[in-house]
Amino acid sequence: MxxxxxxxxxxxxxxxxxxxxxxxxxxxxxxxxxxxxxxxxxxxxxxxxxxxxxxxxxxxxxxxxxxxxxxxxxxRYPINNLMKDEQKSFAKEPIDMVHDAFDSYAENPNQFHKLLEDVDKPLYPGCTKFTKLSALVKLYNLKAKYSWSDKSFTDLLSLFGEMLPDENELPSSLYDAKKILCALGINYVKIHAFPNDCILYLKEYENLTNFPVCGTSRWNLGKKAMLNGFPAKVLWYFPPIPRFQILFRNKEICKDLTWHADKRVLDGYLRHPADAPSWKVVDHKWPDFAAEPKNLRLALSSDGINPHSLMSSAYSCWSVVMITYNLPPWLCMKRKFMMLTLLISGPKQPGNDIDVYLAPLIDDLKKLWDIGVDS
Structure with a gap:
């Protein structure tokens, strides 16, 4: 005692x-x-x-x-350390970004060679620190990081062009910059939709000009609109599979995708979706899926936005964002990891008919689940 x-x-x-x-x-x-x-x-x-x-x-x-x-x-040290880890995960050279985009240009090799030229082309004669593409990528990252407006970025490019020596390769406007950068990005698909949210003009409906039930036109009313082929409603679809492939091609991010299995603290506290009962239910129902920690656990979120920032405007469009829960909690909710997959044009919200617009995304997710895709 x-x-x-x-x-x-x-x-x-x-x-x-x-x-x-x-x-x-x-x-x-x-x-x-x-x-x-x-x-x-x-x-x-x-x-x-x-x-x-x-x-x-x-x-x-x-x-x-x-x-x-x-x-x-x-x-303060832990926070700074996390920030350094996060920055390290995204420290990617333009040449690596071009190599990641190689598969997208299998049918257009000339455009890919143009990208390679921009990687090696000096920003101006005699420049050894920046190439045309590396300078543009760094400037555009700053635009996204600090939310610069399109007009301010165009003015900045114009001013830099005057400051740099003659015969420099810096684009003079945001439009010209986007034409270069879009080659590095992920393609999107514009899918025509029925104005009342009944169908998408896909598969068996792809070549129709009128809705088979009520006969409503696929195109906007008015001769000018019909002649120019303006659809009555459009769904913007950003396929997630190519972006998932990019995640797995990055060595640092690929390690972070197994954080929930390798580095998560197991002490009974709820800090991450992996600690929640719903995660454990998935593990119990599909043990083969749970056995591979790199298999992606995804969440979908949707909300309406007013693209014109006018409270008096009734127009709104709806976005569907995909979140990868495999990542550590300080990364999975970062903007760079939140994937915009669908953008549903307005002016009215889809409501319960949002399942119609989710169809192409569901098809891709089924493909990943049933067949799988090589990274």
């Missing part, structure tokens, strides 16, 4: 020393000593109080054992 009492007393003393060390660290990094997040098991860093109350909470409730890195109290 004496040994047990002494052991407990020693542990209690060590805990008190640890609490004081933690509180001193938090005070040293606090902007307001009366508003410090409490890391006890009940507050979980959600409640901000003064040090004396935090000390009492930690003694009565104990500290949250999952709080290993004190990121809410001034310890």
């Amino acid at each position: 004496d040994k047990d009492w002494m052991s407990k007393n020693k542990l209690s003393h060590e805990y008190e020393v640890g609490v004081e060390s933690f509180l001193q660290f938090a005070l040293g990094n606090a902007t307001n000593p009366n508003e410090i997040p409490c890391s006890c098991t009940r507050c979980g860093n959600l409640q901000k109080i003064n040090v004396d109350i935090i000390r009492a909470h930690l003694c009565c409730n104990g500290i949250d054992l999952t709080y290993h890195k004190w990121i809410w109290h001034g310890e």
